[in-house]
Amino acid sequence: MSEMIAFLKPDPAILSRRAAILADIADLLPDDALVTEERELVPFETDAFVSYRRLPLAVALPETTEQVAAVVRYCHREGIPVIPRGAGTSLSGGAIPQEDAVVVGLSRLNRIIEVDLPNRCAVVQSGVTNISISQAVDADGFFYAPDPSSQLACTIGGNIGMNSGGAHCLKYGVTTNNLLGVRMVLFDGSIVEIGGKALDAAGYDLLGLICGSEGQLGIITEATVRLLAKPEGARPVLFGFPTSEAAGACVSEVIGAGIIPVAIEFMDKPAIEICEAFAQAGYPMDVDALLIVEVEGSDEEMDAMLARIIEIARRHGVSTIKESQSATEAALIWKGRKSAFGATGRIADYICMDGTVPLGQLSHVLRETSVIVARYGLRVANVFHAGDGNMHPLILFNANDPEEAQKAELAGNDILKLCVDAGGCLTGEHGVGIEKRDLMTHQYAAADLDQQMRVRSAFDPKWIFNPSKVFPLEGRSGK
Amino acid sequence: MSEMIAFLKPDPAILSRRAAILADIADLLPDDALVTEERELVPFETDAFVSYRRLPLAVALPETTEQVAAVVRYCHREGIPVIPRGAGTSLSGGAIPQEDAVVVGLSRLNRIIEVDLPNRCAVVQSGVTNISISQAVDADGFFYAPDPSSQLACTIGGNIGMNSGGAHCLKYGVTTNNLLGVRMVLFDGSIVEIGGKALDAAGYDLLGLICGSEGQLGIITEATVRLLAKPEGARPVLFGFPTSEAAGACVSEVIGAGIIPVAIEFMDKPAIEICEAFAQAGYPMDVDALLIVEVEGSDEEMDAMLARIIEIARRHGVSTIKESQSATEAALIWKGRKSAFGATGRIADYICMDGTVPLGQLSHVLRETSVIVARYGLRVANVFHAGDGNMHPLILFNANDPEEAQKAELAGNDILKLCVDAGGCLTGEHGVGIEKRDLMTHQYAAADLDQQMRVRSAFDPKWIFNPSKVFPLEGRSGK
Numbered sequence: 001m002s003e004m005i006a007f008l009k010p011d012p013a014i015l016s017r018r019a020a021i022l023a024d025i026a027d028l029l030p031d032d033a034l035v036t037e038e039r040e041l042v043p044f045e046t047d048a049f050v051s052y053r054r055l056p057l058a059v060a061l062p063e064t065t066e067q068v069a070a071v072v073r074y075c076h077r078e079g080i081p082v083i084p085r086g087a088g089t090s091l092s093g094g095a096i097p098q099e100d101a102v103v104v105g106l107s108r109l110n111r112i113i114e115v116d117l118p119n120r121c122a123v124v125q126s127g128v129t130n131i132s133i134s135q136a137v138d139a140d141g142f143f144y145a146p147d148p149s150s151q152l153a154c155t156i157g158g159n160i161g162m163n164s165g166g167a168h169c170l171k172y173g174v175t176t177n178n179l180l181g182v183r184m185v186l187f188d189g190s191i192v193e194i195g196g197k198a199l200d201a202a203g204y205d206l207l208g209l210i211c212g213s214e215g216q217l218g219i220i221t222e223a224t225v226r227l228l229a230k231p232e233g234a235r236p237v238l239f240g241f242p243t244s245e246a247a248g249a250c251v252s253e254v255i256g257a258g259i260i261p262v263a264i265e266f267m268d269k270p271a272i273e274i275c276e277a278f279a280q281a282g283y284p285m286d287v288d289a290l291l292i293v294e295v296e297g298s299d300e301e302m303d304a305m306l307a308r309i310i311e312i313a314r315r316h317g318v319s320t321i322k323e324s325q326s327a328t329e330a331a332l333i334w335k336g337r338k339s340a341f342g343a344t345g346r347i348a349d350y351i352c353m354d355g356t357v358p359l360g361q362l363s364h365v366l367r368e369t370s371v372i373v374a375r376y377g378l379r380v381a382n383v384f385h386a387g388d389g390n391m392h393p394l395i396l397f398n399a400n401d402p403e404e405a406q407k408a409e410l411a412g413n414d415i416l417k418l419c420v421d422a423g424g425c426l427t428g429e430h431g432v433g434i435e436k437r438d439l440m441t442h443q444y445a446a447a448d449l450d451q452q453m454r455v456r457s458a459f460d461p462k463w464i465f466n467p468s469k470v471f472p473l474e475g476r477s478g479k
Numbered sequence: 480m481s482e483m484i485a486f487l488k489p490d491p492a493i494l495s496r497r498a499a500i501l502a503d504i505a506d507l508l509p510d511d512a513l514v515t516e517e518r519e520l521v522p523f524e525t526d527a528f529v530s531y532r533r534l535p536l537a538v539a540l541p542e543t544t545e546q547v548a549a550v551v552r553y554c555h556r557e558g559i560p561v562i563p564r565g566a567g568t569s570l571s572g573g574a575i576p577q578e579d580a581v582v583v584g585l586s587r588l589n590r591i592i593e594v595d596l597p598n599r600c601a602v603v604q605s606g607v608t609n610i611s612i613s614q615a616v617d618a619d620g621f622f623y624a625p626d627p628s629s630q631l632a633c634t635i636g637g638n639i640g641m642n643s644g645g646a647h648c649l650k651y652g653v654t655t656n657n658l659l660g661v662r663m664v665l666f667d668g669s670i671v672e673i674g675g676k677a678l679d680a681a682g683y684d685l686l687g688l689i690c691g692s693e694g695q696l697g698i699i700t701e702a703t704v705r706l707l708a709k710p711e712g713a714r715p716v717l718f719g720f721p722t723s724e725a726a727g728a729c730v731s732e733v734i735g736a737g738i739i740p741v742a743i744e745f746m747d748k749p750a751i752e753i754c755e756a757f758a759q760a761g762y763p764m765d766v767d768a769l770l771i772v773e774v775e776g777s778d779e780e781m782d783a784m785l786a787r788i789i790e791i792a793r794r795h796g797v798s799t800i801k802e803s804q805s806a807t808e809a810a811l812i813w814k815g816r817k818s819a820f821g822a823t824g825r826i827a828d829y830i831c832m833d834g835t836v837p838l839g840q841l842s843h844v845l846r847e848t849s850v851i852v853a854r855y856g857l858r859v860a861n862v863f864h865a866g867d868g869n870m871h872p873l874i875l876f877n878a879n880d881p882e883e884a885q886k887a888e889l890a891g892n893d894i895l896k897l898c899v900d901a902g903g904c905l906t907g908e909h910g911v912g913i914e915k916r917d918l919m920t921h922q923y924a925a926a927d928l929d930q931q932m933r934v935r936s937a938f939d940p941k942w943i944f945n946p947s948k949v950f951p952l953e954g955r956s957g958k
Binding site: 256 | 596597598599620621642644652653656665669670671672673675676677678679680681682683684685686687688691692696707708709734735736737738776777779783835836837838839867868869898903904905906907908911915919922923924926927928930931933934935936937938949
């Protein structure tokens with residue numbers, strides 16, 4: 001376990017009053033809704049960014065918005081940090097607690113409240129899993145578009161906190177483009193409704209601001225999300241290339257031509273080998289890079305778009321083109337892609353970076369990524385949302401070797417700086433969390449960060465929500 | 480001229496120091512960049528919401544971001560209100576000044592800085608007109624999607640301030656969905672870059688918050704906007720119905736079925752008559768309501784989508800279906816629609832409401848709107864973005880009759896309350912401005928407004944930017 005990233009020091013006054021605080025909070029909740037025993041707290045000590053872990057003071061598992069509000073109001077008054085938590089699938093450590101914090105787990109807020117097909121939306125509690133929304137409307141021919149690879153487990157509340165994306169977000173946008181409203185508990189326990197079923201909002205677009213605010217502006221308890229009609233048909237097609245550069249240049253030209261497939265996913269050779277070994281997806285093994293391009297619509301529409309893409313791919317020396325011939329084959333292709341992280345975890349420890357770059361920089365950044373990782377003597381597998389310019393290098397290392405773990409983190413930092421220097425961004429969909437917190441000064445000037453922190457203070461004057469995250473610990477002007 | 484809406488009282492200390500203030504500001508600008516003579520200030524005393532007017536202290540016309548910053552820094556220090564202004568086409572009074580304010584006009588920041596087709600974006604100064612972006616990339620087969628009816632005149636800075644929409648936003652989204660980044664001057668004169676060419680932002684989504692903030696969070700001087708590839712073809716089709724209710728129900732069923740044409744525009748009989756008299760667009764005159772539905776893509780795609788829409792329209796008793804047969808006919812159809820406000824202005828004074836409603840409520844709200852307007856003894860024409868649920872009742876009145884002017888405003892207020900009570904929102908694309916400011920308490924609870932005001936204070940601690948707008952003058956907690 002590496003400890004390159006500092007946490008805020010726990011407040012000794014809170015630790016020493018633990019018993020009294022827990023008794024107070026227990027009074028605000030139903031029986032069995034406050035976890036306090038150390039062995040029961042262990043599952044909450046980290047998330048999918050497993051490099052860091054801290055046992056929290058306690059975990060509250062409220063069942064209603066009002067109970068969430070009561071806990072938040074108490075913690076704000078007492079100055080106790082609050083860590084909102086969905087399913088704990090954050091890849092940037094967004095849900096990792098700290099020793100003096102109360103985790104507010106939303107797992108019991110798991111009801112789909114309303115499906116409103118005439119207005120193409122659903123109202124759900126924030127602990128509902130991503131996939132269950134699509135499942136609830138599947139028979140009616142609708143779906144909820146953002147599809148993180150963790151969609152079987154991750155919750156809509158966490159998706160909103162991190163503005164999550166997924167393979168099909170190239171066409172449909174990420175969470176913020178599919179969110180219509182939230183119900184939210186503010187720092188003082190007041191409950192607000194932001195947005196709703198009708199277009200736009202009077203006054204400021206707080207909804208957009210809330211989406212991606214990483215649990216620092218309040219706790220979301222309900223969400224109204226947009227539903228989309230399922231396409232007539234969909235077809236993933238595999239394009240194999242002799243080099244990563246050629247595949248990257250092909251993506252850039254497809255998008256530059258104004259063609260927007262549903263998805264363009266990229267895998268380099270290590271990723272192809274890892275995923276194929278796991279899923280037997282039928283990926284070609286004699287290529288250096290693979291694009292999974294999904295088109296959708298009627299057969300004629302799919303054929304027309306594919307013809308244009310194939311023409312561009314040919315110009316970039318595509319060596320294999322393989323269309324899925326059945327729903328089973330299509331599902332296998334996606335199973336391989338979506339299990340990339342899990343499959344990688346079987347052969348090595350890894351950290352997954354999440355930088356984005358302008359599309360014209362894809363090939364350059366891929367090349368430099370290999371150089372950086374080689375310099376640290378490590379290996380990398382690249383599997384990512386190429387159409388969005390959202391890169392996911394998986395840096396492989398041995399977590400039992402502290403030196404190697406540190407090298408992996410240093411290589412990751414160098415890669416993210418590379419993305420920013422190429423005109424990109426530290427994070428496309430995983431959030432800043434604790435992982436990228438100290439790189440924010442590489443992305444932003446002091447005036448930019450100061451303004452973000454003033455916004456944070458306007459929502460959370462005592463900075464009790466998820467305080468170790470997003471902003472570097474030094475120079476916190478807003479607090 | 481009605482005076483139902485109050486402005487903030489001008490600060491006598493500022494008025495009495497006018498000469499010294501103007502001399503100070505002149506020193507910060509090039510020659511001829513500060514307008515101070517009363518007759519030259521008259522064009523800036525109102526905007527397209529002509530019911531109210533105030534002469535400003537002066538109008539600054541800076542040529543660079545740095546000059547904007549210098550003026551803002553000075554005004555913040557001295558506590559002088561600042562009113563940002565694009566082309567002055569606001570329909571909600573967003574650009575109307577007040578007597579103690581300096582207007583910062585962005586008309587000289589009118590350069591297209593960069594067209595970046597590989598990354599499908601353009602970087603423009605904020606005083607560039609909406610249409611000129613599409614014109615600059617037309618030959619390359621691209622366009623900028625949001626298309627307000629005022630697009631020949633309105634500026635991208637104003638579009639961002641109001642989160643403007645347009646007829647084609649049903650498919651492509653409004654300004655916030657097509658904006659990638661801004662350069663912006665903050666209250667203290669610091670210059671920040673928010674967003675950019677790559678996906679997403681690390682930290683909070685300030686870009687979404689800025690979009691629609693009505694000039695109250697800073698002054699935008701540059702914008703990076705998304706470009707889209709022009710479709711293969713596009714075809715507007717006219718659907719005439721015997722009643723407004725039938726047309727409204729048809730829209731609701733089309734959208735509810737998950738069909739998203741590029742545009743679904745609605746006109747009732749008065750609007751049809753007014754627009755046809757002006758544009759000779761070929762609208763059917765024997766119907767009570769008209770939908771302009773635009774589909775796009777290949778001929779096969781358009782035919783397929785139209786067939787589904789026609790089937791639904793038949794179920795709702797459509798009486799006329801007329802496809803445009805040529806580019807000229809298509810252009811005429813749109814000319815008629817986009818000139819609706821101008822054409823109405825030829826026959827009467829009018830105020831244009833901008834409420835949105837969930838689609839299931841369209842017919843109900845149309846019916847109640849007629850009842851409300853009739854109660855005040857006035858007439859109404861409805862012409863609006865039906866697919867988005869974004870209604871635009873034009874209330875006709877005689878501005879030379881103060882009593883009738885007041886009735887029009889009262890009817891407008893009742894209509895907006897009706898929209899909110901139907902689950903909708905005060906504004907879809909025109910903004911709150913000064914027009915709807917005092918209705919914000921009908922839309923929001925105190926806790927909601929308090930949080931919006933805390934956000935405002937986090938960007939503008941002295942509330943110098945556009946201070947008479949958006950928030951009711953009473954109960955301004957954040958100030």
